[in-house]
Amino acid sequence: MSDFDLIPRSQTSADAALAPPLARAAERVAAPAPLPRAAVELTVVIPSYCERDNIAELFRRLDAALDGVAWEAVVVDDDSPDGTAELAKSIGRRDPRLRCIRRVGRRGLSGAVIEGMLSSSAPVVAVIDADLQHDETLLPNMLKEIRAGADIAIASRYAEGGSATEGFSGIRRWGSEMATKLARRLMGVSVTDPMSGFFMLRREIVEAHAGDLSNQGYKLLADLLWSAGRDKRIVELTYRFRARQHGESKLDALVTLDYLGLIFSKLLGGALPVRFLMFAAVGASGVAVHLMMLQFGLGHLGLAFGWAQALAVITAMTWNFVLNNRLTYRDARLTGWGFMTGLIKFYLACSIGSIGNVGVASWIYSFHATAWLAGLTGAVMGAVFNYAVSSALIWKK
Known part of the structure; x- marks a missing residue:
């Protein structure tokens, strides 16, 4: 049936000319509006490089761990040659909770995390590695602490009950522990694991201090604690660092030297870049x-x-x-x-x-x-x- 079939034959030609747009307008008013998506409360930032074998499984684990939470994940990929970004985008086409930022011509974990955080509009952001070594089931408890008033929630390998023995080589563990002790002495940071790559915080903190953060290196948390952590409420939750399942670690013993450069840069007030x-x-x-x-x-x-x-x-x-x-x-x-x-x-x-x-x-x-x-x-x-x-x-x- 056409629009003209709805017009009574007694109507004038002028009335008939007005009928089709009026009918379509009535249909638009009567049609139900699409339901809005719930506002995202938590953005999980996943920095990646050559992690194709882990992305799908990590997304599945996040889905199970964050049941009942309005969340999204952002894979920030440094142009991996193994197709990590392509896989993440294909998942995102089926599930809009996964976004992907492909960075071309720039690399570095800290820079990737900062970029992912600043791309979010959620009030809370978290960082988790793509290699499945972090325990994603801890995220709901971290979010619970943020909801209760904490500014930063850190997953610690060194607090009582935590462990880093499964995921670290001996030299990496030694370097991490040494850097942690140095940070606590020089930076005045009281947390047990300022080198952690698994943490959650209010996005407003990142927005306020983005200009003070170094996009080089691998230890963004220590940088954040130095720039903003002294007057913030910080809580730590323990977890066991897992062994890597697929792929190769991008970190080695030289990360400790990179971290020392960050500390000295901060001690100099950022006058000289790392x-x-x-x-x-x-x-x-x-x-x-x-x-x-x-x-x-x-x-x-x-x-x-x-x-x-x-x-x-x-x-x-x-x-x-x-x-x-x-x-x-x-x-x-x-x-x-x-x-x-x-x-x-x-x-x-x-x-x-x-x-x-x-x-x-x-x-x-x-x-x-x-x-x-x-x-x-x-x-x-x-x-x-x-x-x-x-x-x-x-x-x-």
Whole structure:
């Protein structure tokens, strides 16, 4: 039946012209409006890189653990080559509670978590690893604490009843425990596990301090506690850290050094970025390598000083490049042919930086400055130049 079939034949042509839009309007008014989705109370942020084998199972576990809670999950994937983002998006097409942010050209756990949190409109946000090592059944209790007035709820491996023995290698456990003790002393943090990657907090805290947080490194919680935790109500809940089921861990013993860089950056009031401090620390270790190789060339190889010095310079630059690639720029690590071309570029950059070092030091010394001041100034200028070139041309990501 058409709209015109609904019009009585006694109506005028003008009335008939008005009938169809009036009928359609009546139908729109009579049609029930779609029911709105419940407002999301909790966003669970899942940073990921090459975790395709774990995403579906983690989402299933979250669904079971958060029954009765208005929640969503955000997978923040650093452009995994294994298709993690594609799988997460395919799940999201069937279930809108899962969203995915695919980050291209940038990596790093802290940056991914911050980005995921800031994408949320929920009042509460949580962080959980994608590798199934965190106990998702703890999330309802963490949310209960937040509802009761806590600002931050931390899942602790080291509080009484917790355990990290199943999911940590011996050296990782030692590094984590050492970093935890250091944080409690230097940062004035009283929690047992400031290195935890499993926690929940009010989103307003992240919004208020987003500009103070470092997007480099792997220990966002310690950064948050330093920036905002001193006047916040914090509770800890214990859990047992699980062994990884699939894939490989992205963290190793060098994470502890990365964490030390974060602490020193915070102690300096954030005046120097964490990455520069790491770069400078690697450079300092290169000085020690240089001196040892110089002595080896002179004493054991019997080389003339010039040749021994050249060998020491090449060795130290190679050491610095390898360590920077492994630690300072681990989120943009070079491999294969990129590693070799990056090494050549690093040699060139350091050579130019050395010339600038000597030039600046000589210029400062010409003003009758003390030798140590001139030398230190030149070294700082050389380090800044090398860092700038390395970040812009070698480890571009």
